[in-house]
Amino acid sequence: MSSMSRNQPISTVMLPAKVDSVTATGVGEMLLAALRPGARVIVDGSQVVYMSAAGVRTFASVLHQAANMEARIVFCRFAGAAWDCLLVSGFSELLEIAGTAEEATARLEREPRLSTGESLHPRRTAG
Numbered sequence: 001m002s003s004m005s006r007n008q009p010i011s012t013v014m015l016p017a018k019v020d021s022v023t024a025t026g027v028g029e030m031l032l033a034a035l036r037p038g039a040r041v042i043v044d045g046s047q048v049v050y051m052s053a054a055g056v057r058t059f060a061s062v063l064h065q066a067a068n069m070e071a072r073i074v075f076c077r078f079a080g081a082a083w084d085c086l087l088v089s090g091f092s093e094l095l096e097i098a099g100t101a102e103e104a105t106a107r108l109e110r111e112p113r114l115s116t117g118e119s120l121h122p123r124r125t126a127g
Contacts, residue, residue, distance in 0.1 A: 010108050012042040019048055019055030031062040039071035040108040046077035051085040076104040
């Protein structure tokens with residue numbers, strides 16, 4: 001991790017109660033507004049009571065853009081149906097998820113986790 005990202009403050013984005021096709025665009029804009037090169041962002045899902053596939057797709061898009069900026073995002077405090085949506089979609093394996101805001105902060109203060117080699121958007125080679 002560069003010294004620039006260690007000096008970046010950690011920002012927190014609180015998600016609304018519903019992350020679905022109606023709110024996904026606004027949620028995406030809110031998350032993107034928190035991103036800058038080297039940013040460290042906590043996405044707090046404690047208020048989310050409903051999430052659809054559109055919400056999960058929004059997270060994937062934001063994560064792709066965060067990776068391009070060398071920014072880190074840790075999701076935290078998802079429960080109930082929202083957590084189930086992350087599990088069923090398989091995104092719980094791709095997202096960095098913490099149980100509490102404190103755990104999310106601790107993760108962002110440490111070195112980033114090593115990449116497992118998986119990508120949300122694998123690069124294809126010609127041929």
